[in-house]
Amino acid sequence: MTPPAGTDAERLRIGLLTREYPPSVYGGAGVHVEFLARALRSLVDLRVHCWAEPDAKPPAEPDATPHTHAAALDHADLALRVLSTDLTMVDAVAGAQLVHSHTWYANLAGHVAKLLHGVPHVMTAHSLEPLRPWKAEELRGGYAVSRWIERTAVESADAVIAVSEGMRRDLVDCYPALADRPDRVHVVHNGIDTRLFRPVPETDALRRHGIDPERPTVLFVGRITRQKGVPHLLRAAKAFDPGVQLVLCAGAPDSKALDEEFRALAGELRRTREHVFWIPEMLPRAELVQFLSQASVFVCPSVYEPLGIVNLEAMACGTAVVASDVGGIPEVVEDGRTGLLVPCGEPAAFEAGLAEAVGSLIGDPGRAAEFGRAGRERAVARFGWDAIAARTVAVYHAALAVAGGAGGGPGTEADTGKGAAS
Known part of the structure; x- marks a missing residue:
């Protein structure tokens, strides 16, 4: 069990380290951090340290501090700006009893804080750099830096949180040193606020x-990245029924080359069929909920996906999901009950499978509605943030025990490696 929260004086002092934080959220990791922080505030003494994104308003919460790189690095490579920003975070977390980092953008801050301040470091693995080789297209030499940061953090952290069982397996495959200490890897799934979605x-x-x-309507929501597989969806859409609308809420391309590829595929599709809508800007959450609620089918064609929060968002809005059978997606989308899973192998076969799955649900609205109802029930029952926050705090206490601190230890619920959706 998670130790009781206690009074403010007794609560753990936690430094939560992240690049993304409202109002600057552009991906699943940022959504995770936003809602995890909300749920953690009733359990621990939380201080959030995030990036100060250009032209963005500062966070609304008084416990959230934005950080930026040294001015001399304004025009430097992104990897150098990451290092500089992380060092400001390290200085700011002095006094925390434990630091918790999210993504490679903040992992080095967690690692150096562990060394400098002598506190445990917990890191959440939302994705793994070795499994995203296409990032070299965006980061160039910085990809070697991001891989080094992630490896250093994973192998040195007092606890590593995987967002799915699939991610746990990938962690051990990519970083064999974890195989010698399986007790350091804990599975705590992403969650969903079913009151908002x-x-x-x-x-x-x-x-x-x-x-x-x-x-x-067939809906896609996500960034234009190799990982999200949107080019596969655009090619699959050639086989959709002519009366179907395809709505692509897709922006923030990883690279100029990928942006050009996406535009070319979308343009080619528009020349062969009507009802193709591209919305590049990020929708306000209330509008996104409308899009998810009114879609006939939500499609997630990712070629790599540790969990896929967006599938949970669609399910919570009562929409059937067609998704690739990769990573942690099968732990969210139940094939034949809340949606259909498509094997992600040879590209042409994958695209044909996506088209067939989408067509089967568009042609059977009753079945799609049944999947939507079951998806909503599953999201409500299995992925609530309160339980996920409690499991995260259990990991904190386990990490303190590993590091020689007080509280928690082997035998806590989190040590089983079973997350909130298990």
């Missing part, structure tokens, strides 16, 4: 973008 009847956001809420 819920089926809604409104359609005004769709109409503003010219989308007909009465037509069958």
